[in-house]
Amino acid sequence: MKQPVPRVAVPRLTLYLQCLEDLPAGMGRISSEDLASRAGVNSAKVRKDLSYLGSYGVRGVGYDAEHLRFQIRRELGLTREWPLVIVGVGNLGRALANYGGFHEKGFRVVGIFDDDPNKVGTRVGEHRVEPVAALPDVVRERQARIGVIATPPEEAQLVAEMLAAAGVAAILNFAPTVVRVPAHVAVRRADFSTELQVLAFHLHQGTAG
Amino acid sequence: MKQPVPRVAVPRLTLYLQCLEDLPAGMGRISSEDLASRAGVNSAKVRKDLSYLGSYGVRGVGYDAEHLRFQIRRELGLTREWPLVIVGVGNLGRALANYGGFHEKGFRVVGIFDDDPNKVGTRVGEHRVEPVAALPDVVRERQARIGVIATPPEEAQLVAEMLAAAGVAAILNFAPTVVRVPAHVAVRRADFSTELQVLAFHLHQGTAG
DNA sequence: ACATGTGAAGCGCTTCACAGCG
DNA sequence: CGCTGTGAAGCGCTTCACATGT
Secondary structure, three states: OOOOOOOOHHHHHHHHHHHHHOOOOOOOEEOHHHHHHHHOOOHHHHHHHHHOOOOOEEOOOEEEHHHHHHHHHHHHOOOOOEEEEEEOOOHHHHHHHOOOOHHHHOEEEEEEEOOOOOOOOOEEOOEEOEOHHHHHHHHHHOOOOEEEEOOOHHHHHHHHHHHHHHOOOEEEEOOOOOOOOOOOOEEEEOOHHHHHHHHHHHHHHHHHO | OOOOOOOOHHHHHHHHHHHHHOOOOOOOEEOHHHHHHHHOOOHHHHHHHHHOOOOOEEOOOEEEHHHHHHHHHHHHOOOOOEEEEEEOOOHHHHHHHOOOOHHHHOEEEEEEEOOOOOOOOOEEOOEEOEOHHHHHHHHHHOOOOEEEEOOOHHHHHHHHHHHHHHOOOEEEEOOOOOOOOOOOOEEEEOOHHHHHHHHHHHHHHHHHO
C-alpha cells in the first residue's frame, strides 16, 4: 500500500517530473522502462518511487503521462504556489529572477532585495529591487515561505538570520559558505563549487583508482 | 584501516572543506564535535568520514585544521587544477564565469562560449567569448575535462553532445532539462527548480503531515 | 582525562523476482 | 501477453559505544 516517500526519492520525483515535461507532445502514456531510461535510473526504482504516490499505472500498459505529472506535483506540494524572495542582485540574482519557469513549477517571486543604492529601485524581471532593510516587512506581508540567498558569501550569514527572523521556513543558499539558522528552518546549499568538486572526485577516481 | 570513500560521503567532504575554510583565523585545531556542529551533522559521521582519508587526528586533542584541509583536497583530487569550459553567456553564465574561487577550489576556466553574435568577442571576467563552433577545438587544445552548461534548456542537449564528442569527462548542467550522454561521461544536474521543489516538499510535509 | 578511530548493530534504500491484473 | 506493484532479500550507510592512544 501507499507508503511515505523516502527522503532520497524526493529529488528523483522532481527528475521524473522534468522528464515528463520534456516528453514529445502527443505521448499520452509511458512505461516505467521508458521513463527510467530518460531519467537515467532503473525501472524497478521508478516503479517503487511511483508506488509511493499511489497506484496510478495500468498493468500491461504503463502510466498516463499527464495524470502522473499531476500526481507527482501533488505529492511534492506543487499544486499550490509558494511565495519566495530573492536576496542579492548580482548576475546570479538576476539569472534566478529572470527564470521563466516559476509559475509552471509552483513558485512565485514576491520580492527581490539588494543594498547597493545603484540597484535599489531598478527593475529585474517583473520586480523592482527593494532595500534589504525592507525584507522583514515584505516577507511578513507577502507571506514568503522561502528565501533565496544570492549574495556574496560575507553577507550570507546575516541575510540567513534576517530571513529566519522574518519567518521564512526554508532557505536556498547559493553563496559558497555554510549558514547556521534555527533548527525549524530548512536550508539547502546550491553551491557551484560543491558540484564541481564532486565531479572532480569522480574524474580523479577514474584516473588514479 | 583506510577504506574507500562512500559515494554519499563526497559532498560531505566538500562541506567540511568549506567549514574549515570559513574557520576563524588562528584556529589551529578543531574537534570532530566542533566541525560537526558547523557542518550540521553528528560527530560520529565526521569521524567516520575523516577516517576514509587516513588517521590524521590526535586522540584527546582533535584535528589540525590546515592539514585536514589539505588531506580532504587531496582525496577529492583538488591538488591539481581541472580545466573547464562554460557554455552560455546569459546572467547565469556570467555569474559562473565571474566566480572568484576557481583557483582556490581547484578549477580553471579555459573557455567560454555563446552563439549570440552580440556576445561573441566581448569579455566576461578574464575571458573573451568564443562562438560555440569553436568549442570542439578549444576543448581538445586546452584539455578541458569539465563542461558547464548554462544555456537555455532548448540548447542543452545539443551542447551536451558537443561537449561529450569533444572529449570532456564530466558535465555540470544548469539548464532545467535532462540531458543524455554516453555512459563514460558523468553528468550532474544543478537545477534551481529541483532545489526549490525539494524545499517545497519539506514545507508541504510540515504543514499537511 | 579526553577525543579519535572503529568493529558491530541497526536502519533505510535498492534491487530482485514474480504475483497480480488489465 | 505485458507491465505494474510489491514482499523479501541484499547492500551500504549511519549510529552506537567503547577500546585505543596521547
